[in-house]
Amino acid sequence: EAGVTQSPRYAVLQEGQAVSFWCDPISGHDTLYWYQQPRDQGPQLLVYFRDEAVIDNSQLPSDRFSAVRPKGTNSTLKIQSAKQGDTATYLCASSFGDSSAETLYFGSGTRLTVL
Amino acid sequence: EQQVQQSPASLVLQEGENAELQCSFSIFTNQVQWFYQRPGGRLVSLLYNPSGTKQSGRLTSTTVIKERRSSLHISSSQITDSGTYLCAINSAGNKLTFGIGTRVLVRP
Numbered sequence: 001e002a003g004v005t006q007s008p009r010y011a012v013l014q015e016g017q018a019v020s021f022w023c024d025p026i027s028g029h030d031t032l033y034w035y036q037q038p039r040d041q042g043p044q045l046l047v048y049f050r051d052e053a054v055i056d057n058s059q060l061p062s063d064r065f066s067a068v069r070p071k072g073t074n075s076t077l078k079i080q081s082a083k084q085g086d087t088a089t090y091l092c093a094s095s096f097g098d099s100s101a102e103t104l105y106f107g108s109g110t111r112l113t114v115l
Numbered sequence: 116e117q118q119v120q121q122s123p124a125s126l127v128l129q130e131g132e133n134a135e136l137q138c139s140f141s142i143f144t145n146q147v148q149w150f151y152q153r154p155g156g157r158l159v160s161l162l163y164n165p166s167g168t169k170q171s172g173r174l175t176s177t178t179v180i181k182e183r184r185s186s187l188h189i190s191s192s193q194i195t196d197s198g199t200y201l202c203a204i205n206s207a208g209n210k211l212t213f214g215i216g217t218r219v220l221v222r223p
Binding site for chain 2: 003004040041042043044045048056091093103104105106107108109
């Protein structure tokens with residue numbers, strides 16, 4: 001069974017540039033999460049979807065970040081104008097069902113460096 | 116405020132030694148999970164333990180929800196156990212809140 005796939009693996013930007021991250025969850029998983037993990041910290045939830053609907057985006061900096069999952073499968077997270085403080089690894093995870101008792105499967109992440 | 120606290124921050128073991136990792140949380144939850152992350156690698160779920168004691172191989176987790184704490188015991192550590200162990204709780208709805216983790220290094 002294929003796992004959660006993310007691309008690109010790495011991204012290096014200058015401040016003010018835009019970047020998009022792409023996630024392909026495990027087939028059949030209806031719930032998809034985006035986490036931000038700064039260096040030496042735990043992951044912090046940005047947004048999560050059930051199918052194509054945003055369930056919670058309260059921690060997503062809406063002025064610069066956006067996330068979509070138009071067909072309830074793949075998802076894209078975009079940073080419109082990156083800042084140095086956005087330097088982190090961006091993790092995508094998926095699960096089946098809406099309880100956190102369900103095992104989350106994580107992708108390998110996209111490591112973003114903003115210079 | 117860090118809602119999930121983990122200790123120790125780091126740990127060095129000789130291969131074969133046992134280790135106990137601690138997790139405490141400042142808010143009520145009914146779900147605790149432990150994850151493992153190798154440097155540069157993906158997060159992997161180890162144990163889901165809402166209460167009591169759960170075991171998976173050489174890993175044993177004990178959770179006492181009313182005391183807002185959980186522990187992860189690693190027995191007979193191996194070099195391949197090196198990495199970061201993260202505790203996560205379900206905080207409001209379907210959101211996992213993670214601790215910063217405990218870095219474990221197992222030496223031969």
